[in-house]
Amino acid sequence: MSGEPTPPPRRPGTASGPSPAPPETVASGGMTTETISSTPPPAGRxxxxxxxxxxxxxxxxxxxxxxxxxxxxxxxxxxxxxxxxxxxxxxxxxxxxxxxxxxxxxxxxxxxxxxxxxxxxxxxxxxAFADPAPAPGGTALRVLASNLARGGADTKTIMDLVVRLKPDILTLQELTPEAAGRLEAAGIRKALPHMVGEPTPGVWGSGIYARFPLRADQAAIDYGNFRQSVAVAPEQNLQIVSVHPCAPRFDYKAACWAQGLRALPKAGAGPYRILAGDFNATLDHAIMRDLLATGYRDAADVTGRGLIPTWPQQGWEPVPGVTLDHVFADARLAIRSFGVHRVPGTDHKAVFAELEIPGTAR
Structure with missing residues (x-):
């Protein structure tokens, strides 16, 4: 005999309730003890x-x-x-x-x-990470670009940037006749004597100023009345575009935005190319990546500064800042540095890049 107590037999006719949970058997010191669990798991868990x-x-x-x-x-x-x-x-x-x-x-x-x-x-x-820097050598080329916000950007700040940064090329977007006149009066032609462009009232004008001779390479790229000036510097074997496709603020603007970007010259054979200005697009737009794939590099991306917002400047729009302004450089050009600069009177920050043309350093 085992010595375990025998449970009493169940009386006939006794009402049966819910069956208890099966007993749990625990061994202890050679004897077994049964523990009856009467708490079912919560049904809602x-x-x-x-x-x-x-x-x-x-x-x-x-x-x-x-x-x-x-x-x-x-x-x-x-x-x-x-x-x-x-x-x-x-x-x-x-x-x-x-x-x-x-x-x-x-x-x-x-x-x-x-x-x-x-x-x-x-x-x-x-x-956010810089590419390895190429070996030094070649001709320095400094590029500055700024959207003037219907010509409202502060002329003194633009001129201060020109004096301090010493750009060889300055591309301006939303360049109005009044803004061009103020720049002329402030002495822009002393620093950058050569100019190709179409100052126009409103948001549609653009211009290119340079230290070296320029000539209009073709009529401005014009979609949705946004005139993107195009110039050639023959001595430098260089083509420059002041980039400003229409902003996709409304549904009907999406087509001219895409057309304006697709019409930009592709990189590759021929002159070195620089696209600088307000692209109204970031590197997260497929159309921008397609343009880069033709043989351009984004100066901000190459130098690890590609996440710095350029629009809107504080107080202009109630949205987080994004990177709409770029300097795209032909992949044959070295990229040395990139910077962003505040300009009062406009919703865009100016962008500046130091490049290098292959050849003898000056």
């Missing part, structure tokens, strides 16, 4: 867990969709043109969804979040 999982996926899916659109370059329409400029902010926010999934041990969602964050990192982070 699995449901809450499902809802948490659903909410994590709801948070993650928009980031995944954004990463797919950015990576594939698919044209999702007018609103996507506007939204794509803010990709660096979305990339940073995607980390929150990933950390939430991992902290709550939703491993499938966590893996998806890692893939999404990796796609964003691949697209955005290289702009």
């Amino acid at each position: 699995p449901r809450r867990r499902r809802w948490i999982t659903v909410l994590i996926w709801i948070m993650l899916v928009p980031f995944a969709a954004w990463a797919v659109l950015r990576t594939t370059g698919w044209d999702a329409g007018f609103r996507w043109i506007q939204l794509a400029a803010f990709t660096p902010y979305v990339a940073a926010a995607s980390v929150v969804a990933l950390l939430l999934a991992l902290s709550l041990r939703r491993w499938t969602a966590g893996v998806a979040g890692l893939v999404v964050m990796g796609a964003f990192a691949w697209a955005v982070l290289p702009r």
Whole structure:
């Protein structure tokens, strides 16, 4: 006999309630003891867990969709043109969804979040790291570009930048006849005596000033009445464009924005090319990456300053800053440095790049 007490037999006719939970047997010192658990697991817990999982996926899916659109370059329409400029902010926010999934041990969602964050990192982070600098040599070439905001930018600040930075080329956007007159009166032609351009009332004019002789290479690139001046410096074997396609503020402007960017000269054979100004686009727009792929490099990206916002300057627009102003340099040109400068009276910061033309240093 085992010595264990025999449970009393059940009386016939006794009402039976819910069956108790099966006993748990615990061994202790050669004897066994039965512990009866009478507390069932909470019925609502699995449901809450499902809802948490659903909410994590709801948070993650928009980031995944954004990463797919950015990576594939698919044209999702007018609103996507506007939204794509803010990709660096979305990339940073995607980390929150990933950390939430991992902290709550939703491993499938966590893996998806890692893939999404990796796609964003691949697209955005290289702009924050400088490329290896090429060996010195060649002819220095300094480029300054500024959007004057309907000619309203402070003339003294522009002239101070010209004196301090000593640009060889100055490209201006939204150059009005009045702004051109103020610059002439302030002595712009003493520093940069040569000019090609079309000062025009409103937002449509542009101009190119240079230390060396220029000639108009062709009529200004004109889509939506935005005149992007084009000039050639024969002695330097250089073609320059003051870039300013129309801003995609409204649905009907999306076409001329794309046309203005696609009409910019491609890099490659022929003269060295520089595109400088207000592109109204960032490197997160596929059309900009297509242009770079022809043989340009973005000076800010190359020098690790590609995430510095250039628009809007503080107080102009209630949106986070984005990088709309660029200096695209022919890949045959070395890029030495890049900087951004505040200019009162305009919503855009001026951009400055130091380049180098192959050849004998001066």
